[in-house]
Amino acid sequence: MTDRHPDRFLIAALSAGLVILFVCALLWGETSLDITDAFRDLLAGRHSIGAIILGQLRLPRALLAVLIGGTLGLSGAVLQGYLRNPLADPGLLGVSGGAALGAVVTFYTGLSARVALALPAGGLAGALFAVAALIGLVGQGGTMALLLAGAALTSFFAAMTSLTLNLMPSPYASFEIMHWLMGSLADRTMTHVWLCLPGIVAGGTLMFSVRRTLDALTLGEDVAESLGFRSSGLFGAQMRIVVGAALAVGSCVAVSGAIGFVGLVVPHLLRPLTGYRPGRLLVPSFLGGAMLLLFADGLARVIPTSSELHVGVLTALAGAPLFFWRVIRLKRTVT
Template sequence: MSRWLIPALAIILVAAAAASLLAGTVWLTPGEVLSAFSHPAPNLAGLIVLEIRLPRTLLAILIGAVLGLSGAVLQGLLRNPLAEPGLLGVSAGASLGAVIAIYYGFSASFTLASPLFGLVGGLATAALALLLSRNGGTLAVILAGSAITSIAAAGTTLALNLAPNPYAAYEIMNWLMGSLAERSWDHVRLAAPFILVGGALLLSLGRSLDVLALGETQAESLGIAVGRVRLLALVGTALGVGAATAVAGAIGFVGLIAPHLVRPLVGYRPGKILVPATLVGAIMVVIADIATRLIRFGGPPINLGVFLSIVGAPFFLWLVVHVRRRTA
């Protein structure tokens, strides 16, 4: 099964990406999409495909991939099935940075102000987490991330409470719910380099995570520099997840769910989970983004982060019960 898993997931991802170019308020035919690529012209179909749906689809793939990958790495590194990218405080820090840009009006005068501030916030909180957990082990990383998440969340709530006008409060809430709507090539160019570099760092840890499954002491005796592995994992997560949160807002549960969906299919080896979890994360976000365009309840569309939370929360509860039964 594992032999065909990656090709099968790649085919599913390509099919989902193709569907993302077709689906929306204005449905397009495959012929119109192919024509937009082969004969780009200033017509409605070409504009929708090349300027609206293609960058949105690429962002969904990149963001889902890095969330799934970072979740798989952190679960292997911390040996905790409930670990996910938000554990390090990167998402909360990026959210706070974007909220500051909205609160002080920078986003109104500069389109990329929110993602830029979000990226800075995510990297700053990651650096702080690294500093606080530098001389500690796994527990120090978790505690540092939890503390930073609480502080950043408190800052975000305070900004929302003191929002200077209802429009600012609405913008903050809308951003915090996560979305890929109205994202452009500028957002792709901003986020892609950080996501690709972060993803490359995380993918390089496969063998080390397999050895770490034996325990840190055994890994050290086999020549694995546990401190270096932890540093690369945190830096890779900070770069990838920080950039993803900066351009799309808070998107949860992907990093938690994706590794668990593929783990039974790869023999529970942490290193073997990385690539399949990357593909599953990308598939999840692309499909969820399509669903947010199509599902309406008589009002505005559901935000991407809200939709994934609705889907992910029951899975999280099931996972807690499952882990409890296994450890009982």
């Protein structure tokens, strides 16, 4: 009898690992915490120490790790499947750069110091501007237009960010910008969760809607069109991928800063376990990305350093050696 759900064991294993890491994220910290009592106090509205630590520090941070890590993993899987390139990355669209520029502008104008939510709001505004610019540039063009538009926006936003840093009158503000650009989940609250959640949900829904189209595109665009899967057009796969990935990734960068390698590494590792079918890779990539960021954030919290490490630095340090290893394996296979 043929298994109609070949990925159920993989998804179950990843889900179990995610639950374990999530519980560990709530337990990890300098202060020991009775989770049961803390949750009871939090739900009852009692302002005990455990409820404050759980509700204002650990729970928002763990939820953001799941949402952001999962979104980055999902976006990487979708873009790699659509572009048929295993090295495609969520930063490819230039939206991360737009969100970074929006946040940097709030530092430059001093809004971040006067308004509590100016920083994530500025990042979200920059991401939405990048989404609009990307849609306007790509139009009804194909994958090449998408790649060129993403490269152009990435270069433009990087240049504008560098210019803003160069003109920054305060060295302290420049220091704060560099820290934010490295990516972190520290000092985030439930307000940040609610701020990024709509974009993540809307973008994730659009990306999940192209699962079957991605599988059909492995046979070629002409064959996919003949099977009834539209790649171009206003409601085609490309527009849903562009808008979905841009909204979701932009919302993530707006609250966490730039966190690299998650969207590149996770689909790359899980692809052999899903039979190299891009549609089957989406759910595992979301779960795997959430696990990776939860684990990296836990390491950032427990590694003894004078100041807490940025999670974006840890993901980059973990991702680069993986690709060095893949290059070495590829050279051995070729020779």
